[in-house]
Amino acid sequence: xxxxxxxxxxxxxxxxxxxxxxxxxxxxxxxxxxxxxxxxxxxxxxxxxxxxxxxxxxxxxxxxxxxxxxxxxxxxxxxxxxxxxxxxxxxxxxxxxxxxxxxxxxxxxxxxxxxxxxxxxxxxxxxxxxxxxxxxxxxxxxxxxxxxxxxxxxxxxxxxxxxxxxxxxxxxxxxxxxxxxxxxxxxxxxxxxxxxxxxxxxxxxxxxxxxxxxxxxxxxxxxxxxxxxxxxxxxxxxxxxxxxxxxxxxxxxxxxxxxxxxxxxxxxxxxxxxxxxxxxxxxxxxxxxxxxxxxxxxxxxxxxxxxxxxx
Amino acid sequence: xxxxxxxxxxxxxxxxxxxxxxxxxxxxxxxxxxxxxxxxxxxxxxxxxxxxxxxxxxxxxxxxxxxxxxxxxxxxxxxxxxxxxxxxxxxxxxxxxxxxxxxxxxxxxxxxxxxxxxxxxxxxxxxxxxxxxxxxxxxxxxxxxxxxxxxxxxxxxxxxxxxxxxxxxxxxxxxxxxxxxxxxxxxxxxxxxxxxxxxxxxxxxxxxxxxxxxxxxxxxxxxxxxxxxxxxxxxxxxxxxxxxxxxxxxxxxxxxxxxxxxxxxxxxxxxxxxxxxxxxxxxxxxxxxxxxxxxxxxxxxxxxxxxxxxxxx
Numbered sequence: 001x002x003x004x005x006x007x008x009x010x011x012x013x014x015x016x017x018x019x020x021x022x023x024x025x026x027x028x029x030x031x032x033x034x035x036x037x038x039x040x041x042x043x044x045x046x047x048x049x050x051x052x053x054x055x056x057x058x059x060x061x062x063x064x065x066x067x068x069x070x071x072x073x074x075x076x077x078x079x080x081x082x083x084x085x086x087x088x089x090x091x092x093x094x095x096x097x098x099x100x101x102x103x104x105x106x107x108x109x110x111x112x113x114x115x116x117x118x119x120x121x122x123x124x125x126x127x128x129x130x131x132x133x134x135x136x137x138x139x140x141x142x143x144x145x146x147x148x149x150x151x152x153x154x155x156x157x158x159x160x161x162x163x164x165x166x167x168x169x170x171x172x173x174x175x176x177x178x179x180x181x182x183x184x185x186x187x188x189x190x191x192x193x194x195x196x197x198x199x200x201x202x203x204x205x206x207x208x209x210x211x212x213x214x215x216x217x218x219x220x221x222x223x224x225x226x227x228x229x230x231x232x233x234x235x236x237x238x239x240x241x242x243x244x245x246x247x248x249x250x251x252x253x254x255x256x257x258x259x260x261x262x263x264x265x266x267x268x269x270x271x272x273x274x275x276x277x278x279x280x281x282x283x284x285x286x287x288x289x290x291x292x293x294x295x296x297x298x299x300x301x302x303x304x305x306x307x308x309x310x311x
Numbered sequence: 312x313x314x315x316x317x318x319x320x321x322x323x324x325x326x327x328x329x330x331x332x333x334x335x336x337x338x339x340x341x342x343x344x345x346x347x348x349x350x351x352x353x354x355x356x357x358x359x360x361x362x363x364x365x366x367x368x369x370x371x372x373x374x375x376x377x378x379x380x381x382x383x384x385x386x387x388x389x390x391x392x393x394x395x396x397x398x399x400x401x402x403x404x405x406x407x408x409x410x411x412x413x414x415x416x417x418x419x420x421x422x423x424x425x426x427x428x429x430x431x432x433x434x435x436x437x438x439x440x441x442x443x444x445x446x447x448x449x450x451x452x453x454x455x456x457x458x459x460x461x462x463x464x465x466x467x468x469x470x471x472x473x474x475x476x477x478x479x480x481x482x483x484x485x486x487x488x489x490x491x492x493x494x495x496x497x498x499x500x501x502x503x504x505x506x507x508x509x510x511x512x513x514x515x516x517x518x519x520x521x522x523x524x525x526x527x528x529x530x531x532x533x534x535x536x537x538x539x540x541x542x543x544x545x546x547x548x549x550x551x552x553x554x555x556x557x558x559x560x561x562x563x564x565x566x567x568x569x570x571x572x573x574x575x576x577x578x579x580x581x582x583x584x585x586x587x588x589x590x591x592x593x594x595x596x597x598x599x600x601x602x603x604x605x606x607x608x609x610x611x612x613x614x615x616x617x618x619x620x621x622x623x624x
Contacts, residue, residue, distance in 0.1 A: 024519065025433055027524075027525050028432045028433055028525055029432065029433050029434055029435070030525070031428075031432060031524075031525030031526050031528075031529070032428040032432030032433065032434040032525075033428070033434060034526060035424035035425060035427060035428040035432070035526070035529060036424070036425045036428040036429065036434060036440070038420075038421045038424065038425070038495065039421050039422055039424065039425030039495045039500050040425065040440065042421065042494065042495040043443075043444065043447055043495065043497055043500075045462065046455075046459065046462065046491075046492045047447050047450060047455065047497065048443075048447065049458075049462060050455045050458035050459045050461075050462055051450055051454065051455070051458070053458040053461060053462065054454065054455075054457060054458040057457070057458065057461065110351070110354060113347055113350065113351050114351065116344065116347060117344075118344050118347055118348050118351070119348065120348075123355075124351050124352075124354075124355050125610075126606075126607060126610060127355035127356075127358050127359055128354070128355060128358050129606065129610070129613075130358060130359060130362065130603055130606065131358055131361075133550055133554075133602045133603060133605070133606040133613075134362075134554070134598075134599040134602055134603060135553065135554035135556070135572050135598055135599065135602070136554065136556065137554075137556050137572040137573075137575050137576050137598070138572070138575060138595040138598040138599045139361070139599075140576075140579075141575060141576075141579050141591055141592075141595045142361050142362070142364070142365045142592070142595055143361065144579065144586075145364075145365075145368065145586075145588055145591070145592065146361060146364065148588075150377065150378075151376060151377055151378050151379045152379070153360075153361075153364055153379070155379075156379045185357075185358070185361075188358070189358075193613075193614055197614070238449075242449070242451050245451060245453070246451050246452065246453040248453065248556075248557050249556050249557065249572075249576075252556075252557075252560075252576065253576050253579055253580070267453045267456075267557075270453070270456070270457065271456070271557070271561075274456070274457045274460070274561075275460075275561060280457060280460075280461065283457050284457050284458070287453075287454050287456075287457055287458075290451075290453070290454065291450075291451070291454045294451060294454075298449065
């Protein structure tokens with residue numbers, strides 16, 4: 001660095017002060033690495049490395065205590081014969097297939113409503129967002145009470161509409177849908193906020209032009225607003241899928257996977273296998289399968305966006 | 312959406328004037344807007360009814376909850392005191408505060424420094440490193456639970472471990488396990504980077520002319536300008552650290568370390584036969600209200616953060 005600066009003529013040095021000489025560039029790069037290294041090291045140790053380790057562990061019969069042997073694909077073969085795993089996978093898929101589209105549709109409707117010039121928009125926005133910032137454990141506890149068969153709010157609502165009482169979380173047919181309701185309810189706000197930000201970015205001139213051409217409300221939505229939401233749809237879809245695959249707190253607090261595995265989901269099954277049955281290798285294989293499923297869902301989400309010009 | 316169609320056809324002026332003029336036009340409220348307001352009000356109410364019922368229940372007597380009712384017969388404020396006697400919730404609260412503070416303060420430095428470096432400094436493989444962080448954004452935390460447990464248990468020389476990280480329990484069941492894995496996160500690096508990209512490099516150049524070192528430029532010039540990004544990141548992490556449950560459940564067993572959510576879940580289950588609902592709701596109220604307050608006062612930052620991570624991502 002020093003020799004380069006010394007050798008350089010004065011004019012070049014002046015210019016370098018403005019645009020950056022090799023010396024300054026090197027100082028910048030060095031500072032860049034110093035500032036970057038903590039986060040980079042941290043992410044390698046606590047994220048990248050674990051992501052690789054989980055694949056390695058899935059090929060062993062590792063347990064929490066003691067060392068495991070390599071068993072290659074035995075865990076995977078065993079998993080696909082495991083009835084509990086199959087149920088957990090199907091429950092997770094069912095939860096995702098219901099919660100994601102329903103949540104997205106409702107969130108978009110609310111966002112469209114809040115994008116209109118009405119009084120108290122900020123207050124509505126806050127109300128819809130509150131469930132997002134509250135902990136899933138506290139929310140689960142509250143819903144556990146709402147679904148209480150004897151004196152909970154849910155049965156009271158049913159009674160109001162003249163429908164018979166339900167056991168909710170004790171009924172194998174109702175328990176998973178009951179959790180889906182909470183999933184939609186709690187995830188609504190963050191999707192809504194993202195849609196709202198995107199709607200505010202939709203070109204008002206285009207909307208105006210379409211209106212002058214005589215387009216009705218529905219045509220404007222379908223031809224102007226909807227295409228403009230393309231990239232955001234993809235983002236919301238991907239984060240929602242990833243989120244719904246991760247549902248754990250609800251199940252842990254409210255049902256522990258029951259009744260009769262009716263609400264056992266992948267993360268809960270992984271947790272049980274890893275930390276109750278202490279089968280780290282087996283749980284790792286299950287984790288890898290979950291990761292693959294999330295990846296496939298994200299890839300499919302991307303495909304549906306491919307025909308849109310803006311993605 | 313409904314109201315705008317009622318407006319007379321405006322000529323698209325060159326100086327695009329969005330909703331402002333319509334908002335002032337209050338004299339004649341369109342019927343569509345009223346319907347919309349009612350629908351939104353009902354929707355908004357549905358969103359908070361569970362919380363309202365939570366607070367109402369927390370004020371009822373223990374005997375009162377065996378049948379359904381909205382309002383408490385007489386307000387039992389002492390539930391909030393009694394609940395703290397039913398389980399060591401004071402310790403749980405204290406633990407949550409320790410975890411939140413000890414994660415968020417280092418995180419603010421580590422993540423924003425990396426975001427700044429990726430946005431404004433000429434690092435080799437910058438594109439590759441940014442892609443790496445974005446890829447990590449797609450790794451769900453639940454995928455990391457099992458291997459992270461192994462990593463944290465295998466920290467060398469900790470908890471009776473040898474230099475290979477074998478033989479002991481590492482950081483499991485220590486404060487380190489609750490804090491260190493979360494003192495940085497790709498999401499926050501990415502958020503900070505998105506913010507610093509929008510700052511003009513001229514500011515740093517001017518400081519460079521004055522002879523300020525590169526690290527000092529970050530701390531003294533750029534970081535103060537990035538206050539909105541710092542607030543956003545802090546709020547996001549305070550929320551996720553306060554609400555986090557699965558990792559403390561996996562990584563700790565001692566009651567002395569147990570954060571609030573874990574404590575609440577244990578309390579809800581320990582009495583699964585006949586839970587003491589008013590106490591449970593009192594603690595749930597105390598567990599949720601700080602985050603609701605934080606959001607209400609800082610929502611500008613929450614929304615800015617969500618929008619920039621969402622749309623540009």
